[in-house]
Amino acid sequence: MIRLVIVDDDLLVTTSLKTIVEASGEISVVGIGNNAAQAVSLYEELQPDILLMDIRMGESTGIDVATKILEKKEQADILLLTTFSDDDYIVEALKIGVKGYLLKQDLEAIVPSIKAVKNGQSVFGHSIMERLPRLLQTEKSTYLEEYDLNEKDLSFLSLIAEGMNNKEIAQHLFLSEGTIRNYISHLLEKLELRDRTQLAVFYYKNIYGK
CATH class of the missing domain: 1.10.10.10 (Winged helix-like DNA-binding domain superfamily/Winged helix DNA-binding domain)
Structure with missing residues (x-):
């Protein structure tokens, strides 16, 4: 069973994601948070297999949280989930070493992506992978x-x-x-x-x- 923590500033989103991933029968949501501070504390307290986190959360971002966690634990598996297909965020996520960056509208990709990350793979979604050469050549x-x-x-x-x-x-x-x-x-x-x-x-x- 994959132990997952979900953090998003929209309670409806976290509830929906919990329902979607646990329906697979292979993922257990062990904690839910709604802001950057909770993301860090939940990760440190629960040590989940994967942290699934929104990229925009009030004054802070998922990039900030991921950077803080990865500084302490380089092998942390962090998957970012957002509605913002923003070039700067994509490049920054890659640089700091997160394991995935998915768009919220790609709901069917969420469970397979969580499984892939647990198996040691990195996932960035088809639409994002197509843009990597252009983004990184700059x-x-x-x-x-x-x-x-x-x-x-x-x-x-x-x-x-x-x-x-x-x-x-x-x-x-x-x-x-x-x-x-x-x-x-x-x-x-x-x-x-x-x-x-x-x-x-x-x-x-x-x-x-x-």
Whole structure:
């Protein structure tokens, strides 16, 4: 059972989300909050598997909360949910290492996304993924020599950036999933990054279209 905390400043939204996710029979909502302060306290108190949180909550944002939590626990699984498909929010969410950014109107994607995050994947919704190359190309580029990347590294990074999971990459390259896991760990260590989402961000910022 996936333990979930939901935080949104609209009580109707939190109630509706609780009903939707618990109907799957695989998710248990262990806490509900309505503001940024409650999001932090509920996460620290309950230590849920995943925090599902609105991005705009009064004076603070889900980005602020996620930053605070991730500073203390780098591996925290945070999924942002919002009606705002805002470019700046998307880029900022990727930079700090949240595991997903979904639009509230994509209700059918919420439960699958929670399951995917629990299984170690990152989810950003089809409409958002389509915009990542354009959004991240505007960021300042770095010289690849600085990171000592070779053609094999670039190939792996491109497949990760396409959203492939380990099994799909293994099938594509005719390698074992264990080999893929080891190589991704190697890339994370080499580039001093936290997870595959940040690898995808690195690819689009520094390699894609160059």
